[in-house]
Amino acid sequence: MRTVIKSSTGQLRLNDKSDDFYKLHLKEGIRPDGRMLMEMRPMVLNVGSISTASGSSLVKVGNTTVVCGIKAELTEPNASHPGKGIVVPNVELSPLCSPKFKPGPPCDQAQVVTKFLDNLIQSTNLICLDDLCVENDKLVWILYCDLICIDYDGNIVDASVISLMAALQNVKLPEVKINEECESVEVNLKCTATLKLCSCPVSTTFRVFDRSNIIADPTSMEEELTEGQLTIVTDQQGRIIYMERPGGVTLQEEHVEKCMKRAVIRGAEVQTLYMEVTG
Amino acid sequence: MLLSTLSEMKCKQNVLKSTDGSVEFSQGDTVVLVGAYGPADCKESKQDVKEAIVEVNFRPKIGIPGIAEKYLEQFVKGVCESCIQRSLHPRTTFSIIVQVIQDRGSLLSCAINGTSMALQDAGISMKFMPVAVTVALKHKEEVSMETDCGTEDYDVIFSPSLEEEEKAFANLTLVFDSVKSELVSTYASGPMTSFQYQQCLMSAKNVSKSIVQFFRDSVSKKLAADVL
Amino acid sequence: MLLNNVGEHIYLPGDVINSKIQTVCDGETVRLGPGLSKHNTDVTVSKAGSLCFGPPNTFWIDCHQKRYIPCKGENVIGVISGKQGDYYKVDIGSSDQALLNFLSFEGASKRNRPNLSPGDVVFGKLAIANKHMEPEMTCVDVNGKANGMGLVDDKYGILFQTSLNLARKLLSPDCILLPELGSRLAFEVIVGLNGKIALFCKSSAQTITLMKLINESEYLSNEQMLDVLKGMFL
Numbered sequence: 001m002r003t004v005i006k007s008s009t010g011q012l013r014l015n016d017k018s019d020d021f022y023k024l025h026l027k028e029g030i031r032p033d034g035r036m037l038m039e040m041r042p043m044v045l046n047v048g049s050i051s052t053a054s055g056s057s058l059v060k061v062g063n064t065t066v067v068c069g070i071k072a073e074l075t076e077p078n079a080s081h082p083g084k085g086i087v088v089p090n091v092e093l094s095p096l097c098s099p100k101f102k103p104g105p106p107c108d109q110a111q112v113v114t115k116f117l118d119n120l121i122q123s124t125n126l127i128c129l130d131d132l133c134v135e136n137d138k139l140v141w142i143l144y145c146d147l148i149c150i151d152y153d154g155n156i157v158d159a160s161v162i163s164l165m166a167a168l169q170n171v172k173l174p175e176v177k178i179n180e181e182c183e184s185v186e187v188n189l190k191c192t193a194t195l196k197l198c199s200c201p202v203s204t205t206f207r208v209f210d211r212s213n214i215i216a217d218p219t220s221m222e223e224e225l226t227e228g229q230l231t232i233v234t235d236q237q238g239r240i241i242y243m244e245r246p247g248g249v250t251l252q253e254e255h256v257e258k259c260m261k262r263a264v265i266r267g268a269e270v271q272t273l274y275m276e277v278t279g
Numbered sequence: 280m281l282l283s284t285l286s287e288m289k290c291k292q293n294v295l296k297s298t299d300g301s302v303e304f305s306q307g308d309t310v311v312l313v314g315a316y317g318p319a320d321c322k323e324s325k326q327d328v329k330e331a332i333v334e335v336n337f338r339p340k341i342g343i344p345g346i347a348e349k350y351l352e353q354f355v356k357g358v359c360e361s362c363i364q365r366s367l368h369p370r371t372t373f374s375i376i377v378q379v380i381q382d383r384g385s386l387l388s389c390a391i392n393g394t395s396m397a398l399q400d401a402g403i404s405m406k407f408m409p410v411a412v413t414v415a416l417k418h419k420e421e422v423s424m425e426t427d428c429g430t431e432d433y434d435v436i437f438s439p440s441l442e443e444e445e446k447a448f449a450n451l452t453l454v455f456d457s458v459k460s461e462l463v464s465t466y467a468s469g470p471m472t473s474f475q476y477q478q479c480l481m482s483a484k485n486v487s488k489s490i491v492q493f494f495r496d497s498v499s500k501k502l503a504a505d506v507l
Numbered sequence: 508m509l510l511n512n513v514g515e516h517i518y519l520p521g522d523v524i525n526s527k528i529q530t531v532c533d534g535e536t537v538r539l540g541p542g543l544s545k546h547n548t549d550v551t552v553s554k555a556g557s558l559c560f561g562p563p564n565t566f567w568i569d570c571h572q573k574r575y576i577p578c579k580g581e582n583v584i585g586v587i588s589g590k591q592g593d594y595y596k597v598d599i600g601s602s603d604q605a606l607l608n609f610l611s612f613e614g615a616s617k618r619n620r621p622n623l624s625p626g627d628v629v630f631g632k633l634a635i636a637n638k639h640m641e642p643e644m645t646c647v648d649v650n651g652k653a654n655g656m657g658l659v660d661d662k663y664g665i666l667f668q669t670s671l672n673l674a675r676k677l678l679s680p681d682c683i684l685l686p687e688l689g690s691r692l693a694f695e696v697i698v699g700l701n702g703k704i705a706l707f708c709k710s711s712a713q714t715i716t717l718m719k720l721i722n723e724s725e726y727l728s729n730e731q732m733l734d735v736l737k738g739m740f741l
Contacts (some may be wrong), residue, residue: 108349115350123450123468228357228464240476243467247357247454250461253480260473299574317574318602362520364544364553368576369638371602399520402572402671404542404553407521458521491519498555499517501571 022225026213033062033219038262040204040217043270045162045277047170054143055171055195059163062219063153065097068163070145070171074185077133077140085132086142089117091149091160098152098220113160116244117145120161120233124241125198127168134176139185141173154220157231161203162270169278171195201241202270203233204263211249216262230259234267285412285486286385286438288392290497292400300401304393306438308383311390313397317363317373325372330365334374337390340382351387355394358411358454358464362395364404373403384440385413387452387466396494400501407456409463410490412483415439415447416471435479437486451479455487457494518552518568525550532564540567572671575600575701577636584659584666584699585644587627595623597631600668600701603641607631611645613653621658628659628666628705630697659697664707665714671702673725683729688717691740 025032035041041062050056053069077084093101093110101107106114120126132141145167147160172192179186207218207226215222218229228248235241240260245251286307295301298314305311318331325332335356337348344352355377363373375397377390388411395409415436436443444450449469456463467476518524528537528550539545542554543566552558556570575583577599585597585605595607607629612621623629635643646656676682677698685696694717695707704721708714720739724732 108353111346111349112353115346118346119350119468124470227360230465235470237470239470239472240467241470243451243465243476244354245357245462245465246353247359247361247464249361250456250459250463252461253477256462256465256480257473257477260476264473293571299572318576319574320602367638368602399555400571401574402554402570404544405520406551406553408519408555456521457519458523494555495517495519498519502517502557502569 019225022222023210026209031215031222035217037213038216040266040269041219043162043273045166045273047166047277053167054173055167055169057163057166057170059159059166061155061159061162061217063151064149064155064159065151066147066149066156066159066163068145068147068160068167070143070167072171072173073142073144074134074139074176075142077137081129082137083133083140084129085127085140087121087127087129087132087145088142089121089145089147089164090114091117091147091156093149093152093156097149100152100220109156113156116157116231117147117160117164120201120203120242124201124233124235126201128196128198131196135178139176139178143168143171152220154218154223155205157229158203158205158217161201161233165197165200165202166274166277168195168197169274199235199241200271200274201233201235202263202267203231203242204259204266206230206232206259206262208249208251208255214255214259216259216266230256232259232263234263236267236271238264238267284437285489288490288493290393290396290493292396292497292501298401300397300399300403302393302397302400303380304389304396306385306389306392307440308381309385309389310380311386311393312378312380313390313393314376314378315373315394315397315401315403316375317401317403318368318371319374321370321372326370329369331363331368331371331373333359333363333365334372335359336374336376338376338378340379351390354387354452354454354464354466355390358391358409359394359398361463362405362407362409362456363398364406367404373398382441384442384444385438385452387411388413388438388454391452391454391464392490396497399494399498407458408491408494409454410457410487410494411452411454411464412486412490413438414451414453414479414483415443416449416451416469416475416479417443417447433475435482437483449475451476451483453480453483453487455484457487457491460484460487516558517556518558519555520553522552523549524552524558524566527558528566531560531566535564538563538565540565542568542570569672573702575671577601577603577605577633577642578700579633579636581633581636581700582630582656583633583644583701584628584630584697584703584705585701586666587623587625587629589625595629597629597644599642599644599699600703601642605633605642605644607644607646611647612657613647613651623658629657630659630699630705631656659705661695661707663711663714664695664705665718666703666705667718667722669702669704669722670725671700673721674698674700674702674704676725677704677721681729684721684724684732687733687736688720691736692717 044060046058054072055070091113175188175191177186230245233242289305291303300315337352391411417434449471451467454464554570556568585599589596597605631644631646634645648654697705
């Protein structure tokens with residue numbers, strides 16, 4: 001178990017929620033918590049902390065804390081894809097992490113982030129699903145990726161992606177054989193292999209304040225003051241593999257370009273963090 | 280770089296009697312039915328004293344809405360929130376119901392364009408009309424798959440069909456405002472360089488102007504019958 | 508009066524119409540009606556439709572709409588939906604129910620309250636209407652007289668909902684439908700600007716026929732209406 005602390009800036013606590021208060025800060029090019037507009041919050045990443053899970057991670061982005069646990073189980077494959085394993089992400093935003101969320105069925109935001117992760121896994125061929133197949137049409141691995149937000153302070157998307165990726169890199173699958181004579185499944189827990197990941201995405205989220213000020217890695221207060229976020233996911237090569245902005249104030253092209261550049265830099269930073277943690 | 284043309288759009292307005300505004304919108308073979316209500320009564324617990332809230336209900340062709348629909352919902356909702364003049368009607372709700380009738384690709388842009396027309400049909404005050412374009416980037420068949428960083432080795436397909444979406448290496452949906460053609464909302468998946476994204480943005484922007492013209496024509500067709 | 512359609516052009520939300528206004532009345536004070544708003548120095552359109560102009564220097568956008576947005580001074584028809592303190596709650600089709608004070612009736616006093624029950628139809632004028640408050644109705648004019656307003660108590664009629672455009676069109680002095688009908692047939696009609704129309708004829712058959720006729724007249728010109736009327740009354 002290794003822990004890396006990315007950087008540390010003195011965090012200012014904030015009590016005022018008014019627009020004007022925020023605008024005063026932006027005029028000076030600084031945010032109430034002491035960050036520059038495009039500066040990310042310090043990040044803590046910890047992997048393998050849950051011993052009962054096949055893979056796990058804990059991520060803190062500022063105060064936002066997400067725990068991801070991955071449970072691998074053997075199952076019958078989907079009839080439509082007999083040779084492919086299954087990955088099921090699920091994000092939980094419980095009342096524990098913020099009063100915004102009420103107990104009961106998953107709220108809209110939790111469903112949207114879940115679908116976001118699902119889309120990311122599907123559309124970018126994140127995991128080679130063929131590797132998760134034990135025996136064609138008979139037995140495949142299913143990875144239940146449960147992400148639980150413990151403390152919500154904005155930017156759940158970035159924290160979720162980092163935590164999911166770190167946990168996936170941490171997954172160790174035991175060797176499985178099918179004994180053909182007695183048709184039983186033999187699991188060799190001593191011989192484990194890590195999961196092969198085809199790409200390693202990093203997401204970066206921005207918000208636009210007052211049409212012209214772009215801020216990166218918003219806190220929950222900043223999310224309340226602005227409308228619509230821009231999330232850009234990049235891979236190792238600095239390509240854009242996913243991007244979403246569901247609405248909000250209109251963006252000019254140069255803003256989009258600026259965000260893309262920042263996302264690429266941030267992507268490289270987090271890639272090295274992954275490397276340090278997983279070795 | 281080859282640019283295809285937009286698939287044919289059709290728009291029937293005021294198709295439902297009891298909604299405030301309704302539109303049957305089709306883009307190629309993809310068809311949605313959108314109903315809009317507003318400004319309408321709002322539950323006290325949901326009210327916002329400063330501005331109206333927007334509720335979007337995305338209904339699939341079969342079955343009950345799942346997280347895939349929730350995901351599309353947030354785009355339609357986000358776009359509506361940015362185009363409706365919500366501060367004119369505080370403590371009220373605008374609710375939009377998008378019913379998918381047939382999905383043959385480019386569903387998101389069809390839903391957003393349909394919503395745009397439905398809001399207009401309901402006579403809701405808006406800052407602009409959102410215009411959505413779906414684009415698929417496809418490798419040219421004769422060119423090898425490895426060189427996807429170049430500028431000229433891929434085709435741009437507007438309003439792709441499901442098959443084209445499947446074959447494409449990247450799919451984008453871009454939503455512009457009808458006035459300044461600035462980006463309102465965007466969805467993109469698939470590996471692409473930022474240069475490719477910017478190029479798509481520019482060509483989609485040009486296409487969006489022809490959609491605005493289509494909106495204009497549809498509105499004038501509707502109003503032609505309406506003159507005293 | 509409608510000096511209709513300044514040009515044949517259709518405007519969409521977000522369009523800026525400064526130049527159009529300047530060509531019609533340059534340098535004069537201009538009034539902006541529904542569907543138009545001012546942002547900094549620009550006049551922008553917020554609803555899709557055609558631009559209309561009427562004296563004195565008033566511009567507005569004519570658009571098709573079904574949902575009523577309350578506006579002070581407009582005559583509306585509402586249905587009583589309940590009581591709250593000294594007020595009746597009246598459904599006028601807007602987002603909030605309108606309030607109607609017990610004392611806002613001709614001859615009403617603390618002792619002599621009107622006796623209305625849910626479902627009753629009232630015709631009145633909006634005394635208060637703004638976006639932050641519930642609209643308030645009154646059934647008396649400034650002199651305390653009913654002036655045609657109050658409970659609509661005819662038992663043999665029908666109340667139906669049309670688009671706001673149709674209601675405005677019927678009330679417009681340019682529209683010949685109601686006067687022409689009146690010269691051929693005895694009936695009573697109340698048109699609220701909220702798109703609710705109360706119609707009373709001698710027989711139910713006549714009421715239903717007239718309701719259908721009114722609904723269908725939305726997209727008919729004066730000449731077409733005359734044709735229809737001639738066909739009906741021979």
